[in-house]
Amino acid sequence: MKLVRLLVGVLVAGAVAAAGRTRGGVVQDRFDHWQHRAVFPTCVGCHTGAADPSLALWPAPRICQQCHDGTVERTVEWTAPDQPRATNLRFTHPKHAELIAKAAGVDSVLPCRSCHIAPGTDPMQVRLAVVSNCFTCHGIRASHFDAPDTACATCHLPLVQAVRLSRSAIRDFPAPASHREAGFTGALHGKLARAARPVAASCATCHAQDFCAQCHVNAPEVPAIQALAPDPRSLAIHAELEPPSSHADPAFLRQHGGQVRKSAATCASCHTQESCLTCHVGSPASVQAIRAAAPGRGKGAQVKRRRPESHGLDFSKTHAALASARPQTCAACHARPACLECHRPSAADAPPGYHPAGFLTTHPAAAYSRESSCSECHSQTQFCTNCHVSAGLISPGRLRGSGFHDAKQAFILNHGQAARQNLESCVACHAERDCLTCHSSAGGRRFNPHGPGFDPGTLRRKNSQACTVCHGALIPSSPGQ
Amino acid sequence: MRWGQGISILLGACLPGLTATSAQAQGYRLRLESQAQRAAFRGVTQDSILATDAIPAPSGGLQTADGFAVRCPPGNSFCFFFRPGPDLRGAPVVTSADLTLWGLGVRGLSIHVNGRAGFDVGDGVVWPGTEPNGQLIEGYAEYAHRLFTARGGRQLLASRLGIIGFDGGKATFRPGRYGLEAEAYLGLGLARATAIPLTSPALNPLDEFQPRRRQVLAGAAIGWSTRLTEIRLDYQREVDRESRHFASERTAISLDLHPLPRWSLAAGAEYDLANTWFGNADATLRYTAPWITVLGGVRQYRPHFDLWTIWGAFSPVPYHAVNSGVWLRPLRGVELRARWEHYVFSPTETETPLVSVEDRGHRLGVGISYSPIPTLSLDGGYREEEGPGAASHGFEATISFQPASELSLVAYGSTLDRPLEFRFQDVSVDALGFEAEWRPIERLRISVGAAHYAETRDRPDAAAFDWNQTRLTARVTLILRSQTDNAPLPPALPPLPRAGVR
Numbered sequence: 001m002k003l004v005r006l007l008v009g010v011l012v013a014g015a016v017a018a019a020g021r022t023r024g025g026v027v028q029d030r031f032d033h034w035q036h037r038a039v040f041p042t043c044v045g046c047h048t049g050a051a052d053p054s055l056a057l058w059p060a061p062r063i064c065q066q067c068h069d070g071t072v073e074r075t076v077e078w079t080a081p082d083q084p085r086a087t088n089l090r091f092t093h094p095k096h097a098e099l100i101a102k103a104a105g106v107d108s109v110l111p112c113r114s115c116h117i118a119p120g121t122d123p124m125q126v127r128l129a130v131v132s133n134c135f136t137c138h139g140i141r142a143s144h145f146d147a148p149d150t151a152c153a154t155c156h157l158p159l160v161q162a163v164r165l166s167r168s169a170i171r172d173f174p175a176p177a178s179h180r181e182a183g184f185t186g187a188l189h190g191k192l193a194r195a196a197r198p199v200a201a202s203c204a205t206c207h208a209q210d211f212c213a214q215c216h217v218n219a220p221e222v223p224a225i226q227a228l229a230p231d232p233r234s235l236a237i238h239a240e241l242e243p244p245s246s247h248a249d250p251a252f253l254r255q256h257g258g259q260v261r262k263s264a265a266t267c268a269s270c271h272t273q274e275s276c277l278t279c280h281v282g283s284p285a286s287v288q289a290i291r292a293a294a295p296g297r298g299k300g301a302q303v304k305r306r307r308p309e310s311h312g313l314d315f316s317k318t319h320a321a322l323a324s325a326r327p328q329t330c331a332a333c334h335a336r337p338a339c340l341e342c343h344r345p346s347a348a349d350a351p352p353g354y355h356p357a358g359f360l361t362t363h364p365a366a367a368y369s370r371e372s373s374c375s376e377c378h379s380q381t382q383f384c385t386n387c388h389v390s391a392g393l394i395s396p397g398r399l400r401g402s403g404f405h406d407a408k409q410a411f412i413l414n415h416g417q418a419a420r421q422n423l424e425s426c427v428a429c430h431a432e433r434d435c436l437t438c439h440s441s442a443g444g445r446r447f448n449p450h451g452p453g454f455d456p457g458t459l460r461r462k463n464s465q466a467c468t469v470c471h472g473a474l475i476p477s478s479p480g481q
Numbered sequence: 482m483r484w485g486q487g488i489s490i491l492l493g494a495c496l497p498g499l500t501a502t503s504a505q506a507q508g509y510r511l512r513l514e515s516q517a518q519r520a521a522f523r524g525v526t527q528d529s530i531l532a533t534d535a536i537p538a539p540s541g542g543l544q545t546a547d548g549f550a551v552r553c554p555p556g557n558s559f560c561f562f563f564r565p566g567p568d569l570r571g572a573p574v575v576t577s578a579d580l581t582l583w584g585l586g587v588r589g590l591s592i593h594v595n596g597r598a599g600f601d602v603g604d605g606v607v608w609p610g611t612e613p614n615g616q617l618i619e620g621y622a623e624y625a626h627r628l629f630t631a632r633g634g635r636q637l638l639a640s641r642l643g644i645i646g647f648d649g650g651k652a653t654f655r656p657g658r659y660g661l662e663a664e665a666y667l668g669l670g671l672a673r674a675t676a677i678p679l680t681s682p683a684l685n686p687l688d689e690f691q692p693r694r695r696q697v698l699a700g701a702a703i704g705w706s707t708r709l710t711e712i713r714l715d716y717q718r719e720v721d722r723e724s725r726h727f728a729s730e731r732t733a734i735s736l737d738l739h740p741l742p743r744w745s746l747a748a749g750a751e752y753d754l755a756n757t758w759f760g761n762a763d764a765t766l767r768y769t770a771p772w773i774t775v776l777g778g779v780r781q782y783r784p785h786f787d788l789w790t791i792w793g794a795f796s797p798v799p800y801h802a803v804n805s806g807v808w809l810r811p812l813r814g815v816e817l818r819a820r821w822e823h824y825v826f827s828p829t830e831t832e833t834p835l836v837s838v839e840d841r842g843h844r845l846g847v848g849i850s851y852s853p854i855p856t857l858s859l860d861g862g863y864r865e866e867e868g869p870g871a872a873s874h875g876f877e878a879t880i881s882f883q884p885a886s887e888l889s890l891v892a893y894g895s896t897l898d899r900p901l902e903f904r905f906q907d908v909s910v911d912a913l914g915f916e917a918e919w920r921p922i923e924r925l926r927i928s929v930g931a932a933h934y935a936e937t938r939d940r941p942d943a944a945a946f947d948w949n950q951t952r953l954t955a956r957v958t959l960i961l962r963s964q965t966d967n968a969p970l971p972p973a974l975p976p977l978p979r980a981g982v983r
Contacts (some may be wrong), residue, residue, distance in 0.1 A: 010805075044768040066953040102847075111840070116776075125718075136674070139825075158810070204685060218701075248771060249743075251739065251742055251743060254739070258708050272813070309771075309774055310767065310769060314806055314820050318747075318765060318776075318778075320641070320763075320764075321735060321736075321737065321747035321748060321749045321763060322747050324640050324641035324713065324715075324733070324735040324749060325704075325712065325713050325735040325747065325749070326704065326706055326711040326737060327639055327640075332914045336513060336593075336595070336619070337579045339644075340618065342593065343639075343674075344618055344644075345610070346516055346573075346575040346577065346597065347573035347575055347601070347610030347611045347958075348573045348574060348575040348599070349516060349518070349578075350518045350520065350930070350932075350952055352879075352893060352914075352924050356682045356877055356895060356897075357877070357893055357894075357912040357932060357934075358875075358895055358897050358910045358912045358934060360520075360522060361910040362873040362899040362910065363868045363906070364870065364871035364873075364899065364901060365868070365873035365899055366866065366924065367870075368868060368869055368870025368871045369824070369844065369866060369870070370784070370800075370867065371822070371866075375673055375784070375785075376641075376643055376644065376755075377674055378674055378676065379672060379673060379674040380674075381672075381683065381686060381687075382609060382610065382672070382674075382675050382677070382684050383610060384609075385687060387608075387609045388684045391522060391523075391524025391525065391566060392524040392526050392527060392563070392566045393524055393746070394687065396527060402527060402561045403550075403551070403552025403561050403562065403563075404563060404904060405903040405904055406552060406904055407901065407902065407903050407904050407905050408836045408838075408902075409835065410835040410836060411507070411836055411903060413835060413836075414833035414834065414836035416829060416831030416832070416833050416904065417829045417836070417840070418838045419795065419797070420796060420797055420829035420831060421797075421798060421800070421826045421829060421838070421869055422869060422870055423784060423786075423792055423795055423797040424784045424797075425870060427790075427792060431687040431688075432689055432690065432790065432791050432792075436791075449795045450796055451795070451798070451830050451831070452796055452798060452827065452829070452830050453758045453796055454794065455757040455758075458754075458756070458757050458968070459755060459756060459793070461728065462730060462754075463721075463724075463726035463727050463728070463755065463788035463789070464726065465788075466726075466788050466789065466790075466793070466794060467790055468796075469791050469796075470791065475700065
């Protein structure tokens, strides 16, 4: 007898100590059934409510006190829970028994071990319901979190109905495998949500409307989201917008306009009009297709204006081809004053800007070699010549061999190559009359200025007046004359 | 006194705008900007001495008694030379306004005005671009419909053939959903790169021949846009109203093709129908990935001259160039860039046995940008340009710092050398400057800047000199808008990098 009491004492002590621990990989309930296996040979001896809904599920504390009286065993403080465990399981013992009876006959009874004993373990290694057992009976051939999303609602209530779940419990929900699939944060999750109308029950197991609205600015317009009930506890699971992989494509900036026109609804999932207006000037029609930010909608994707990849390298000097191919593309982001900053520069604007600091001094190199056309932005006469006049850099009249070009001896007699190569630079300082001193058939030395590519016939047809400057009324029919 | 005038202009332009928020227009956006700078430059002054007063120079040749090299044309009793010119100090003050009005009772109707008032309040009008004092750059009414847009008034026309202004009408048609667009325009043209007519005295500083009446500008364009291609054809003519002759007649094609993901081809060419030659043309193939951009291209450059000048008859020859560039982003916050171009002029078919002139050149630039934190950016670069006429090379560095969202600070420095080919004058200039921009409210920007330039103009005679100057700049930008314009001012991104080889 003493041995029995010792054994019971050890068992009870062990049960308390082992609460919440595992034994041989099996999750134990707080009460160690294994330690008490010799004392309580049947389940319903304590859990009478499991078999008879009219009785309590939990044993009365006095049953424990028969041994734990402070003499036979030390006393224990335990009271039965006053309400069911906080869970989102649909399961109740009576309901489950009723369904089994309905399905298999009134005499059918599911033994406790069918759910509470893992396959291959001792009958008294009791634990909370073994999920794999549930799956076996319900024909779900997968592990718990690999089960198809459609299976969740078999056992679980929607989140909004699991009212006793705390925020921290919701926050710690494990994520199913599907949530880790590539593309889940993109189109996939929507596809899965719409697998059942109006929304897949599996989504509602862990989520509510508030959760979706964290990202979806179009939440009020999405039937699947509206099918979910609101529940602020769902915000315990934090969601953050991730840009889809398509947005990382360098071509995305250029092509996204077409995608918006094609399927604005897709963009409107994450973007408000404010996203567009971060970069776009005005409100193009495609922007109008996207809703403005408003209460009840998520804040949406926070767009940061960035320079397109094409703009990075020397773009200010090479943008002409792109800009002239389709000016509307530029106008999507740039207002006209931005173009005018360079193309109609203000006299009060100073480098650095398009030109580097010190450009006033170094500009002859750029002016001679013309990497870009100066006359796209600067009037030859208003800008260049006017300034050269002020600086004394003009020919004061008929050429007198003033010696300005003193690095080349006899430059005036051998300037032809330099002139044909850099005529724009010459005319920044020289007037037509300087050249006509020699290059005119009406006077001077009658040096022929016409060179490669000169087409007298066409030029004469287009503007014979230009010919008369040198030739007077006697315009020759060929340049050699 | 003149500075006072400038300040008056500045305030006069801005203060009415500050109180205009109660204006009753249905919708408007007004951008007011006043800029001022103080700058100086120094040129040359031609002088002469009697040929008999010229003395031999130590290095050969002749010079004045005080050491200026002179040139004595054969048979002329005078010798000529250039002294350093006086300091010319300009202080242009320019106020510009850009106004858009809509909601005028007709859906799709809007009015756009962009004008500028500028004065040089320095020592005389020495700085280019302030005359005439008032300039209307754009001023037009626009009616936009889904299928077409019509504009009337002064407007700028941007195309492959350049940006030119005119007073007239333009209609743009967008038939259906096939990406087609057609455009036609007609009006009286303005001079190139200005907002004033060809007939303005401001465009005739050398008192040359000038058309007496404005030219008629007319043209048409057609564009086609798909997901992979954008193409546009332009035709434009300018006709002298007095002589009925062409001032120019050109056509152009522009193409932007995206045949493969990450690959693009941008190309274009101009053809001068009057001179029967190709003007500017280029083609650039570009590969863009998140961490690298590579481009290579070819191009031709040939200047365009209006036919009311004689310059086109002098047969300016084009140069042909090959170029390439790479832009690397190996690490977050680090950008490396390099570009290069080599060009060769076409044969000029001239005989110049006594003078040898460069007929080819190159330009290159390398640079690096580093942003250790989003609010700090360091940029450095080297650029070099060698070719006919002049060359330049030097280093540049910029530090940009944004200590608060409403404040931006930029400091920069550079050292550049610029030798000339046709004149003895090697110049080096060192610059050190800063800019600060403050945005106390979303719609207001105030910036000031200062830069000190130390310049050395080296010559082997008395015309060599050192010259320093400090340039000051200030700018105030104010955006006013109606309640119906809810779009905020987009976050500031400088339209162009402040410095560096880009």
